Structure formats: structure tokens, C-alpha cells
Amino acid sequence: MAASAGIVLAGGRSSRMGTPKAALEWHGSTLLRRVAGVLARVVDGPVVVVRAPGQALPALPAQVDVVEDAREGLGPLQGLATGLAATADRAVAAFVCSTDLPFLHPAFVRRVLRALGEGADVGLPIALGHPQPLAAAYRTALAPVAERLVAAQRLRPAFLFEECMVARLDEAALRADPALAALDPDLDSVININEPADYAAARSRIAPEVTVQRFGALADGHRGPRLVRAATMAGAAAAAGVALGTHVVAALNGDQITRDGEMPLATGDTVSFLAADAGG
Amino acid sequence: MVAGGYFGRALVVHVGDGQASALPLPDDVLRGYVGGVGLGAWLMHRLGPPGVDPLAPDAPLAFVFSPMVGTPLTTSAKFAVVAKSPLTGMLNDALASSQFAISGKLTGHDAIVVTGTCARPSVLLVDGSGARLIDAGDLWGLPAAEAEKRLRERLGRGWRAATIGPAGERGVRYATISHDGRHAGRGGLGTVLGAKRLKGVAVRAATKVASAHPQAVLEAARDLRARSFGPATAKYRELGTLANLLAFNAISTLPTRNFQAATFAGAPRLAAEDLAEMRGVARSGCASCTIGCEHIYAARGGKQMRVEYENVFALGPMCGVSDPDAVLAASGRCDELGLDTISAGGTIAWAMECAERGLIDAPWLRFGDGDALLRAVQEIGARQGLGELLAEGSRRAAEQVGGGSEAFALQVKGLELPGYEPRTMQAMAIGLAVNARGADHNRSGAYEADLSGEHDRLEGGAGQVTAAIETEDRAAVMDSLILCKFLRGVFSEPFDEWATLLSAVTGWDVDGAELRQTARRIVLAKRVFNIREGWTPEDDWLPERLLSEPLRIGSGRVATLTPGRLRGMIDGYYAERGLDGEGRPDEASVAGLLLS
Numbered sequence: 035m036a037a038s039a040g041i042v043l044a045g046g047r048s049s050r051m052g053t054p055k056a057a058l059e060w061h062g063s064t065l066l067r068r069v070a071g072v073l074a075r076v077v078d079g080p081v082v083v084v085r086a087p088g089q090a091l092p093a094l095p096a097q098v099d100v101v102e103d104a105r106e107g108l109g110p111l112q113g114l115a116t117g118l119a120a121t122a123d124r125a126v127a128a129f130v131c132s133t134d135l136p137f138l139h140p141a142f143v144r145r146v147l148r149a150l151g152e153g154a155d156v157g158l159p160i161a162l163g164h165p166q167p168l169a170a171a172y173r174t175a176l177a178p179v180a181e182r183l184v185a186a187q188r189l190r191p192a193f194l195f196e197e198c199m200v201a202r203l204d205e206a207a208l209r210a211d212p213a214l215a216a217l218d219p220d221l222d223s224v225i226n227i228n229e230p231a232d233y234a235a236a237r238s239r240i241a242p243e244v245t246v247q248r249f250g251a252l253a254d255g256h257r258g259p260r261l262v263r264a265a266t267m268a269g270a271a272a273a274a275g276v277a278l279g280t281h282v283v284a285a286l287n288g289d290q291i292t293r294d295g296e297m298p299l300a301t302g303d304t305v306s307f308l309a310a311d312a313g314g
Numbered sequence: 315m316v317a318g319g320y321f322g323r324a325l326v327v328h329v330g331d332g333q334a335s336a337l338p339l340p341d342d343v344l345r346g347y348v349g350g351v352g353l354g355a356w357l358m359h360r361l362g363p364p365g366v367d368p369l370a371p372d373a374p375l376a377f378v379f380s381p382m383v384g385t386p387l388t389t390s391a392k393f394a395v396v397a398k399s400p401l402t403g404m405l406n407d408a409l410a411s412s413q414f415a416i417s418g419k420l421t422g423h424d425a426i427v428v429t430g431t432c433a434r435p436s437v438l439l440v441d442g443s444g445a446r447l448i449d450a451g452d453l454w455g456l457p458a459a460e461a462e463k464r465l466r467e468r469l470g471r472g473w474r475a476a477t478i479g480p481a482g483e484r485g486v487r488y489a490t491i492s493h494d495g496r497h498a499g500r501g502g503l504g505t506v507l508g509a510k511r512l513k514g515v516a517v518r519a520a521t522k523v524a525s526a527h528p529q530a531v532l533e534a535a536r537d538l539r540a541r542s543f544g545p546a547t548a549k550y551r552e553l554g555t556l557a558n559l560l561a562f563n564a565i566s567t568l569p570t571r572n573f574q575a576a577t578f579a580g581a582p583r584l585a586a587e588d589l590a591e592m593r594g595v596a597r598s599g600c601a602s603c604t605i606g607c608e609h610i611y612a613a614r615g616g617k618q619m620r621v622e623y624e625n626v627f628a629l630g631p632m633c634g635v636s637d638p639d640a641v642l643a644a645s646g647r648c649d650e651l652g653l654d655t656i657s658a659g660g661t662i663a664w665a666m667e668c669a670e671r672g673l674i675d676a677p678w679l680r681f682g683d684g685d686a687l688l689r690a691v692q693e694i695g696a697r698q699g700l701g702e703l704l705a706e707g708s709r710r711a712a713e714q715v716g717g718g719s720e721a722f723a724l725q726v727k728g729l730e731l732p733g734y735e736p737r738t739m740q741a742m743a744i745g746l747a748v749n750a751r752g753a754d755h756n757r758s759g760a761y762e763a764d765l766s767g768e769h770d771r772l773e774g775g776a777g778q779v780t781a782a783i784e785t786e787d788r789a790a791v792m793d794s795l796i797l798c799k800f801l802r803g804v805f806s807e808p809f810d811e812w813a814t815l816l817s818a819v820t821g822w823d824v825d826g827a828e829l830r831q832t833a834r835r836i837v838l839a840k841r842v843f844n845i846r847e848g849w850t851p852e853d854d855w856l857p858e859r860l861l862s863e864p865l866r867i868g869s870g871r872v873a874t875l876t877p878g879r880l881r882g883m884i885d886g887y888y889a890e891r892g893l894d895g896e897g898r899p900d901e902a903s904v905a906g907l908l909l910s
Binding site: 247249250251254286289312314 | 560561586624770867
């Protein structure tokens, strides 16, 4: 059993936006691909996207599971119940969020998940003036509780919070985390996009600042770390002047190796480009 | 009729009495084992007395060529040296690349096997006139390169000599055999030659060998040559294997201070990127190679030397030494003495930790001390002082010293680990644990899976096992054909493409599926040899340190390789290989190995 899963609720109607938010482009990726990718970077269990019945989704990595709400139009608690049920036998907890969080930072996800470490059932950020139930951590054992509330037409997350132990994380508590304070000091992680103006504002923001470094023959006279703006691995590769592929791989923060150009990057990341052949 | 590219015989020379005979190599054996390490494994089964002491007169040592040698195929001028290892007690093979391969094969033999022991220091000569011994009293004690130079002066043009240094003469268990600056490095093959009182083997071409389809070979050679200039080999061409150092440091796979860490603060001082700028002298390549991975650096005092990742890793980060002058000097001294740098560095690093823990009386030996490193290398080569202990390798030395030092003797089957951290490369972990040669990066190559992006390199499991088997199989074929593994990236369908090459040279109708079976046969034959020589399931395992000391890496994650996880991967490996739960094959599998 993994410690944590990621659940992205993609089933909203996007009525104010006028177009499906999951497919909105942001610096070379779709919002859904980006949010799912950010969660995949943090959790050790599955990443699950919950969609409305028959809803078309933009492309996702093969490792991401897609499940459907049993009923349409019942709001986020329905999606939450579906997502928790889909992960309950694979992870103890899940970070649950909507698809419209372009600035969601891995450090925020880590901090919120950690709130469950002291026995709470829900880690609920209170940020930018509001509770953030769609950028929160839940024990997956809450799945039957959420399902019961949906069946009873008690569809607001607040009803769920009445029935479990909630660790509320105000901004001070969030910023007490050094990594989060350094990488997302304004808690932009919870800024969501509801209307075209929100989307326009998000698109006007430049991509995250990341450090790139090329090693070996790839350095080609450009040794040492360099700051670039890139929201995806492919963007970082382009900024560094290399192309991911058969002979070139990237290491994210000295950890996982990838050739996935759509892997999302966040402020403060370091990307190392290496020869794929490690023969010595 | 003998297949193209072969002579269909091995020359077996008993150096005790100078008698030589031809051992016929049937077509099914050649097709089943190809050449190089594969054919070498078959020869050891056939000619090695079961249970023989690797340093006893009866223990055979074989120089094995391949059907590709002498063709215009790039990187094909390679030979394998194969024997039972005095370091591991198991089958050992090491490759080197030079004109020795071409001249040796064109003596008219697919392999030259040496048994017996000379009455006095000698050199074995093999050419069209057969085999004979000459006195080598004046060469005994010389560095390998100097002995080779004097031999060529004495013998004249056309002779190529593979020689040992003083370490091989003195029985250091990880001595090398060298030719033209390349070394058959691992497992103590130079020690075996030294025990036979052979300073070297010199060969001179006397005949020719034809490919079955010369035009097809020529066209394939042109194609391969063109591909060898592409991006797949850029790393080797532009900076050489030392390009690994900074990259490995960035991803916490650079073993440091006897595997107590996986990053080294002094790495930039030793990096190819800086050394190439400050000390780079020339770039070169092996005979018949168009990659040109060899990078020559200038050491203090003006001496020039070839530098590779493994010798810099083993004598640098592994020993905590960041002074490039000290590392280059130690590497150069290892070459002169004829020492495997990986085993030398690994054993010295173990001794440094023992000294710091007070387990051995060597207060002068400390991590990071370049002078101490040089002294240790010197004492090993001379088998003097602490060198008498360290000449035995880390496993035997730890057995003598005790005090828990076995836990941090970083070896598998007695062979010291190369510069790949198994806790952060867990496909490599399984490759290192089960490989017949011991802790070996060239016969498993599972690091390819760790850097593929297809697996979590910190979470070894079934995917890594399958990938490790694939890389082990590929290595078995490449090392038998023989083609340089630095070329592997140019093949998109490797088994099929290698089969096409082999068919063009030999005339056999070989396909990729057959070569996959060949790979499995070679891997199994090595295991069966080891079982015959006393292998037990406990030999397929990793050192205690790697299984009990997690590593925290830069991202904050902790790399943990538990005994349970390793056990699970080994069990998976056995199952996929068709072995029983203790790693042994059934009788039917052994019967298919053409060994009887």
C-alpha cells in the first residue's frame, strides 16, 4: 500500500470558462496534463483522473488511471467519492485537486499531505481567504463516507468535514514549511481558473524559473548551471539547446530519469541533461 | 568446411614442456558460442580441470578471438582473455582491443590456450611456425609497456605482444594483461599468466581468413562506420567515459569513500570537462575503431596517460581523493605495475575505512590523502607492508582482518564493485548480484535500464529484472562477436542487426532469435561453470553495506535497497532464466549447452 495517491477532478462543466478547462494550454502543456504530472512527481501511489461519464480528456501518460463518475452533475463531492474509492486499496491518503491549478507546486502538495501524519483525516488549506477543499489531502478510507453523503444529496465538502477530523492549515502554517515558503511564497498553488479573464491572466505569467545543466558532450562549451524559464521538460531542453530522445535523458532534481518532454516543471527545479549511455 | 571468419581450431600450448596441439572447434560449437567470451566459456569447460586452483599449472588461460576480427567492421579488433579467476575462483573473462587481436587470430587459430608453468620466466611466441618459448629473464620485473616495447625491438616487425607487469609476477590477485596501452583488466588474468611464469604472449600474423560474403561485410562496415560517427557515440568520442563522472555526481550514483556516499564534492576537479581543457593532449582509438573514445591526458611531470571513468572513480571519489595529480599518478602507477584499477581502488578504499576505524594498523592511510593512495598502490604492486594483505583483494583481506569489515568490503564473488551505486541504480543492483564474473558493469550493463527513464531507479522490481536480463543477453552477444559495447546505441534492432553481420561473415543463416538463444546459452554456460567450481546461492548477493545503509539523495528521497527487495529480484531473475529457486539449471538445460 502506497502512502499517497493523486486525484484530479476533471469532471466539472467549465460553464463559466465556456470551454473544457482540462484541455486549456499553459506553457506547452494542458492544464490536466500539468496537474496530473505535478501529483505524479510527489506521490508514491497511483494518479487518478476522475471525469464525467463519457467526457473527452486531453492526452495523459499511460501510468495515469482514468475513472468515471457514476453520476453526472453532482459536484466535487461525487468526484471525491469516486476518486477515493478508486485509490482506497492502493494508497493510505490522496491529494485531491481540481484540474485548473496551473501554479500548483509539488512543495504545496507535500506540505498538505504531511498534515495527515498526525492523525487527521483531512488536510485542508485555508489560503487566499478561502478553504481549499479542491487542493487538499484526504484519507482514502473516507470513500464510503463521501459516497454516503452523495447518496443523501449532502453534496458540499463541508458536510464531509463535519464527519471527520480536519487539520486546517492557515497561511502561516503553510509558509512555516521552508520549502513551500521558498518556492511558492504567495501560495499561488491554489489559484484556479474559472473564467476567460483568469485564463488570460495565467497565460500572461511567464513560465517557472528552473535551473538547467548539461553534462558531458551535451555541454558543448556551456558548462555549469543556468537559469531558464520552462514549464515542461521539453521547454527546459529547448532552452538548454538539447533534444530529449534516444540518446539524451533528463534527471529531475537529481532523482528520476525521464525522456518525457511533457513532465511539468515548477519553480526551483533543477534539470540535468545527460547522455543516455552510461557505459564506462 | 569451416565457416567464414573462422579457422575451426584452437592452439593449446603446454608451456611446461613446450608442446602444442590443435584442438578442433566443431561448427556447432562455433555457432553456439560464436567467439570471445562465449567460446572462452566453452573452452574453460572443456580444458579446465574441475576444481583446479586458478594459479596451478593445470589451469588454462585462453586468448580468444572471434569471427569479426580481421574484418573491416568498426570496433572488431578485440580479443577476450578467459580463465578461472584467482580473485573470485569463478569464470573470468576480460576484453581488450588492439592489433594483438588481428595478429593473434591470423596465426591461424580462433583461440590460443596456455596451460602448464614455465621452468623460468618466458614469453610464448606463436606464429605460422607454431609455438615456442623464449627466455624473458631480462623482462621480468619490468612494467608491461616497457616489456612489450623491448619484445618488439627484439622480435622485429610484425610481432604483437600482450604482457604483464610486476603485479602479475608477484601474484597480486587482480593483475592485468596489457597490450598497446589497453588492458584485459578484471579478475586477475595477469596473475594467472604470472603464475605460469609467462611475461607475455607474442603473436605474428601468418595467414588470412576470408568472410563468407565479403561484399556484404564491406557494405555493412561502411554503414556501421557512418553510424559510429553519430549521436549514439558522441559521449565517447568527445570526452570519453570520464564524461560519466560529473553526470553521475549530479544523480547520486557516484560511489564515494567506499560507498559511504553517492556524491563527491571534489568531483569537479576530476571531471572530464575540466581535465580535457587543462590537460587534454590527444584523442585516439583502438585498432579498427572509428569511435575514438580514448582520451590522453598529461600528468604531473609531463607523462601522458589514457584516462577512463572507472580508474578515476576508483582512485578518486572511491578513496575520497580529489587531487587530479594524485589520481593520475596512481592510475599511471597501476598501469606500470599491471593492476586492475577498480580492484586496486576498491581494496584501498576498504583499507582506508579499516584504518580510520582502527581495524588495521595503518595510521598513514586516510580517505582523501593522495600520497597515501600512491603509497598503497606501490605497496600492493610490491606485495610489501600493507600491500601483502591488500594484494589479496578486499574479500580475502576482510576475511583476514575481520572486525565486521566484511560488511564494507564492496565486492561480489570477490570482484570489487565498479563505479555505479546500486542503491540508486537498482537494475544495476540485480545485474551486479547475479553476474557470473562478480560485481561487473560490462557483462550486465543493467545501468542502461536505470537511465532509460522507464523504471524508478530507486525502486527495484520485476521491470528491472527483465531489463537486466536483456542487457546481460546483449552483452553476451556483443562480447562474443566481438563488437565494442560503446557501439550499442547505434543498433535499433540489435539482435537482428548482429545476426545479419554474423551471417555475412560466417555464411550461416543466423537470425535474431537464434542469437537470443546463443546469448542465453553463453550466460548459462558461465553459471554452470561456476556451479561446477563451487558456486553457492550465497554468491549471488550484494555487500552488507548496500543493504543496510540507505542513502539520502539530493531530491530528499531515500534510496533503500533492502535484503527482501534484492531477494525478490534475484528470485525473479532465476525464474525468468529458467533456473530453480537456488539458481541452478535443470539437466535438460545443461544438456543443451554442447559441453559434453
